[in-house]
Amino acid sequence: MFDSLSSRLEGIVRRLRGKGRLTEADVDEMLKEIRTALLEADVNVGVVRNVTARIREQAIGARLSEALDPSQQVIKIVNSELTNMLGGETLKITYAGRPPTVVLMAGLQGSGKTTNSAKLARWFKSQGRQPLLVGADLQRPAAVEQLRTLGRQIDVPVFSEPGDPVATAKRGLDEARRLGKDILIVDTAGRLSIDTEMMDQVRRISEVTEPHYTFLVIDAMTGQDAVGVAESFHHTLEIDGVIMSKLDGDARGGAALSVKEVIGRPIAFASTGEKLTEFEQFHPDRMASRILGMGDVLTLIEQAEQAFEKDQAEKAAEKMLEGEFTLDDFLEQMQSLKKMGPLSGLLGMMPGMPKELKGAQIDDDALKPVEAIIHSMTPLERRKPELINGSRRTRIANGSGTTVGDVNRLVKQFQDMQKMMKRMGASGLGRPGKKGKKGKPGRAMPGGGLPGMPGMPGMPGMPGLPGSGSPGGFPPFN
Numbered sequence: 001m002f003d004s005l006s007s008r009l010e011g012i013v014r015r016l017r018g019k020g021r022l023t024e025a026d027v028d029e030m031l032k033e034i035r036t037a038l039l040e041a042d043v044n045v046g047v048v049r050n051v052t053a054r055i056r057e058q059a060i061g062a063r064l065s066e067a068l069d070p071s072q073q074v075i076k077i078v079n080s081e082l083t084n085m086l087g088g089e090t091l092k093i094t095y096a097g098r099p100p101t102v103v104l105m106a107g108l109q110g111s112g113k114t115t116n117s118a119k120l121a122r123w124f125k126s127q128g129r130q131p132l133l134v135g136a137d138l139q140r141p142a143a144v145e146q147l148r149t150l151g152r153q154i155d156v157p158v159f160s161e162p163g164d165p166v167a168t169a170k171r172g173l174d175e176a177r178r179l180g181k182d183i184l185i186v187d188t189a190g191r192l193s194i195d196t197e198m199m200d201q202v203r204r205i206s207e208v209t210e211p212h213y214t215f216l217v218i219d220a221m222t223g224q225d226a227v228g229v230a231e232s233f234h235h236t237l238e239i240d241g242v243i244m245s246k247l248d249g250d251a252r253g254g255a256a257l258s259v260k261e262v263i264g265r266p267i268a269f270a271s272t273g274e275k276l277t278e279f280e281q282f283h284p285d286r287m288a289s290r291i292l293g294m295g296d297v298l299t300l301i302e303q304a305e306q307a308f309e310k311d312q313a314e315k316a317a318e319k320m321l322e323g324e325f326t327l328d329d330f331l332e333q334m335q336s337l338k339k340m341g342p343l344s345g346l347l348g349m350m351p352g353m354p355k356e357l358k359g360a361q362i363d364d365d366a367l368k369p370v371e372a373i374i375h376s377m378t379p380l381e382r383r384k385p386e387l388i389n390g391s392r393r394t395r396i397a398n399g400s401g402t403t404v405g406d407v408n409r410l411v412k413q414f415q416d417m418q419k420m421m422k423r424m425g426a427s428g429l430g431r432p433g434k435k436g437k438k439g440k441p442g443r444a445m446p447g448g449g450l451p452g453m454p455g456m457p458g459m460p461g462m463p464g465l466p467g468s469g470s471p472g473g474f475p476p477f478n
Contacts, residue, residue, distance in 0.1 A: 100173070114187050120279070133157070134172030
């Protein structure tokens with residue numbers, strides 16, 4: 001979403017690199033570029049004016065700093081402002097002393113409110129909570145049935161009754177108490193902000209349920225219009241936070257960068273894809289870091305910890321460091337890698353990733369040739385790839401639909417990686433939890449690295465990715 005803004009900001013930093021000091025003329029030129037970048041990203045004009053004024057004040061004040069060079073000063077200042085624009089701090093959810101904690105979902109028609117209600121319920125469930133969904137959207141045909149379908153997918157019950165939405169919401173609260181549920185999520189009808197009757201309805205639902213959190217679902221594709229929507233809902237409901245849907249789209253990001261400045265409420269959660277699993281807490285500092293091309297290692301680690309079983313990851317890392325990591329192990333790790341989400345999204349979180357690779361549209365199919373080659377090997381060949389001679393390579397290539405050259409590259413580079421890791425193990429490197437002579441490896445990241453990621457120490461490069469020049473990286477398949 002922020003690709004255009006990110007490219008412009010990175011360009012500003014590159015032009016300042018190497019300057020001895022940050023002059024007022026440099027600041028003015030930089031602010032002109034930043035103003036253009038934000039306006040092109042469809043950020044609200046008033047927000048752009050306020051942000052550039054604050055950046056100027058800080059940049060002029062930082063002019064005499066000797067601790068940082070100009071490009072570092074700009075990164076520090078702009079990173080701080082972007083973080084503030086995106087919400088400042090991550091919204092910390094606190095739970096009611098007397099359950100249930102009530103969450104009211106509001107938003108325009110078509111913003112993705114019902115789907116995000118289910119995604120939020122799944123997120124609460126992953127936190128060890130017991131949610132109940134209430135279908136109070138009785139205006140839209142099949143809205144309640146959609147919510148029930150989503151509820152079955154995540155094993156969360158749904159309560160709804162025909163009739164008055166306000167009465168349904170109130171009975172839903174009683175049902176949550178009766179069932180002992182500690183989270184109640186009320187999905188209200190989508191409405192137009194200028195629809196007085198519908199806005200009054202959601203206000204009355206709020207009065208009878210007394211929500212602890214009121215979340216406004218905003219479609220990230222709406223751009224500056226999101227500002228007016230947020231103001232209207234905030235005036236009626238006192239919004240606590242925003243759920244930004246379609247953050248994986250190709251919109252320019254103006255909505256995400258404008259809302260906090262206008263209503264003073266943070267983005268609480270972000271929907272990053274169509275799947276119910278593609279939903280996460282929004283971290284302003286991490287997103288600002290990604291926009292500036294500095295990656296997002298913390299989110300990458302969290303996703304890795306969810307995708308990889310701890311014992312499995314430790315066992316794999318230990319085998320690698322002892323030179324016992326086989327192609328079977330590599331295949332297993334690669335399958336887990338897919339659970340972390342789209343490959344292009346993972347690359348965008350990596351610091352120092354080349355611009356052309358970070359912005360590449362990489363399909364998960366990029367892994368299929370490697371998987372096919374490994375699946376075409378016998379169990380013995382996977383354990384001991386050195387046994388794969390010419391005739392075996394031909395058989396494997398024919399069985400996997402690849403070429404002998406592809407098989408040769410995979411086998412050679414996997415063997416090179418094994419040798420490198422064995423040397424690292426012998427020297428004690430890559431053992432963050434070292435105990436005596438045989439230390440136990442720590443978390444899968446960092447230290448052990450992620451399987452199949454370019455540039456990550458301790459694991460082979462991503463197979464089939466364009467431009468991967470990392471040690472041990474498999475070259476693209478033709």
